[in-house]
Amino acid sequence: MTGPADGHAGSTPAPATPTTGSPAVALIRTLGGLGVIAGLLIVVAYTATLPRIQANKARVLAAAIDEVLGAPARYDTLYVVGDSLVRVAPAGVDPAALETVYLGYRADSSVIGFAVTGADPGFSDVVRLIFGYDPRESRVLAMKVLEQKETPGLGDKIEKDTTFVAEFRNAVAPLKGVKQADGTDSTEIDMITGVTISSRTVIRVINQTLQRLGPALAATLPEMPR
Amino acid sequence: MSPAKPSTATQDLMRGVWRENPTLVQLLGMCPTLAVTNSVANCLGMGTATMFVLVGSSFLVSLVRKMVPTEVRITTYILIIATFVTVADLALAATAPGVHKALGAFVALIVVNCIILGRAEAFASKNTVWRSVLDAVGNGLGFTWMMLIMGSVREILGSGTWLGIRLFGENFEPWVIMILPPGGFLTLGAILLIVGAWKHYQTERGRARDLAVAMAGKAA
Numbered sequence: 001m002t003g004p005a006d007g008h009a010g011s012t013p014a015p016a017t018p019t020t021g022s023p024a025v026a027l028i029r030t031l032g033g034l035g036v037i038a039g040l041l042i043v044v045a046y047t048a049t050l051p052r053i054q055a056n057k058a059r060v061l062a063a064a065i066d067e068v069l070g071a072p073a074r075y076d077t078l079y080v081v082g083d084s085l086v087r088v089a090p091a092g093v094d095p096a097a098l099e100t101v102y103l104g105y106r107a108d109s110s111v112i113g114f115a116v117t118g119a120d121p122g123f124s125d126v127v128r129l130i131f132g133y134d135p136r137e138s139r140v141l142a143m144k145v146l147e148q149k150e151t152p153g154l155g156d157k158i159e160k161d162t163t164f165v166a167e168f169r170n171a172v173a174p175l176k177g178v179k180q181a182d183g184t185d186s187t188e189i190d191m192i193t194g195v196t197i198s199s200r201t202v203i204r205v206i207n208q209t210l211q212r213l214g215p216a217l218a219a220t221l222p223e224m225p226r
Numbered sequence: 227m228s229p230a231k232p233s234t235a236t237q238d239l240m241r242g243v244w245r246e247n248p249t250l251v252q253l254l255g256m257c258p259t260l261a262v263t264n265s266v267a268n269c270l271g272m273g274t275a276t277m278f279v280l281v282g283s284s285f286l287v288s289l290v291r292k293m294v295p296t297e298v299r300i301t302t303y304i305l306i307i308a309t310f311v312t313v314a315d316l317a318l319a320a321t322a323p324g325v326h327k328a329l330g331a332f333v334a335l336i337v338v339n340c341i342i343l344g345r346a347e348a349f350a351s352k353n354t355v356w357r358s359v360l361d362a363v364g365n366g367l368g369f370t371w372m373m374l375i376m377g378s379v380r381e382i383l384g385s386g387t388w389l390g391i392r393l394f395g396e397n398f399e400p401w402v403i404m405i406l407p408p409g410g411f412l413t414l415g416a417i418l419l420i421v422g423a424w425k426h427y428q429t430e431r432g433r434a435r436d437l438a439v440a441m442a443g444k445a446a
Contacts, residue, residue, distance in 0.1 A: 026295050034302055038309035045313040049320035056323040149330065152264055153402035
């Protein structure tokens with residue numbers, strides 16, 4: 001049985017319904033067949049782009065570590081397990097699922113410090129950043145925003161305002177955001193006018209991350225040569 | 227435009243570029259037009275991705291047009307479009323990670339761009355593969371050049387740069403509002419106003435000329 005003619009008078013011919021098989025079979029065949037084609041296309045594209053996407057991510061991370069540790073000669077990846085840092089992920093645990101920190105060395109094998117990532121909601125979305133940290137002097141070495149969706153032209157100054165980013169160079173943790181830093185106190189970060197929430201987020205992310213990981217970072221360092 | 231006469235290949239290509247420009251005339255795809263035009267690089271990325279999805283889905287929709295029952299045609303189109311969007315998303319992440327990051331969710335939102343579903347339903351489902359691809363290229367070009375104009379205006383005024391190149395000296399104070407959402411509305415409004423005024427002027431001049439010809443004919 002065929003359905004009623006669905007052509008309006010004078011309209012262009014509607015896509016022809018196949019004459020063989022019942023409509024239900026035709027629907028399943030069309031959607032199923034196209035689903036298979038769609039799936040194939042996506043799988044092909046995914047496998048073809050995966051190595052490059054991963055390489056891009058690794059490159060971005062390596063550049064960020066380079067920046068916040070002041071171009072280390074090399075760096076090790078350490079995994080956070082409980083309250084301590086380990087060099088090798090425990091057996092049976094997926095290394096990708098563990099939080100990682102990066103320990104940077106100078107050319108003479110002396111330790112520069114850790115590169116640590118942290119994240120917290122900012123004004124519009126999660127702000128993710130990485131910062132260099134030397135637990136021996138509880139000093140933040142430098143800060144770099146990895147991901148943010150703050151207001152363009154305002155909130156994104158936490159990433160683009162070089163004066164603000166430079167405030168974190170050699171700042172002593174825990175950091176304190178102030179409206180007008182006198183430049184003498186190294187724990188004070190001069191916040192950007194009109195960007196209070198985003199500025200505060202950056203400071204909060206660093207303080208919270210250090211509160212959480214600080215003891216583990218400090219415990220790992222003493223045996224390392226300076 | 228007489229519907230009785232079938233359009234030529236050139237007409238199919240050029241229709242989307244100017245006469246039926248998706249942004250200027252049909253006012254479709256406003257969401258990316260307003261949201262990601264705050265820099266020229268974003269516009270190029272968005273334009274390319276949209277063009278790819280448009281051409282790919284028009285091609286496939288036209289290819290299977292005789293096999294798709296009318297009841298599930300929209301489902302089919304969305305499935306095809308979503309597939310190409312996923313491919314474009316992955317390709318952009320692999321080739322231009324910076325632009326991909328800047329465009330954020332808007333790459334995935336190409337799925338719901340009315341231009342693409344519109345061309346699939348209005349053109350690709352009724353025309354040959356070759357003509358559908360031409361039509362898609364035309365609409366993609368039309369969308370992209372409009373985005374580029376918007377992006378240029380907004381980036382030059384809002385950041386003082388074009389494609390990241392500094393255009394003004396240190397004394398230039400950027401109009402930050404131009405790269406914020408209101409800047410998108412202001413720029414689009416201004417462009418539509420200018421084009422509308424120009425079209426109005428053209429019509430008026432044409433009418434005056436017709437009238438003059440008619441008067442001259444009567445006098446003779």
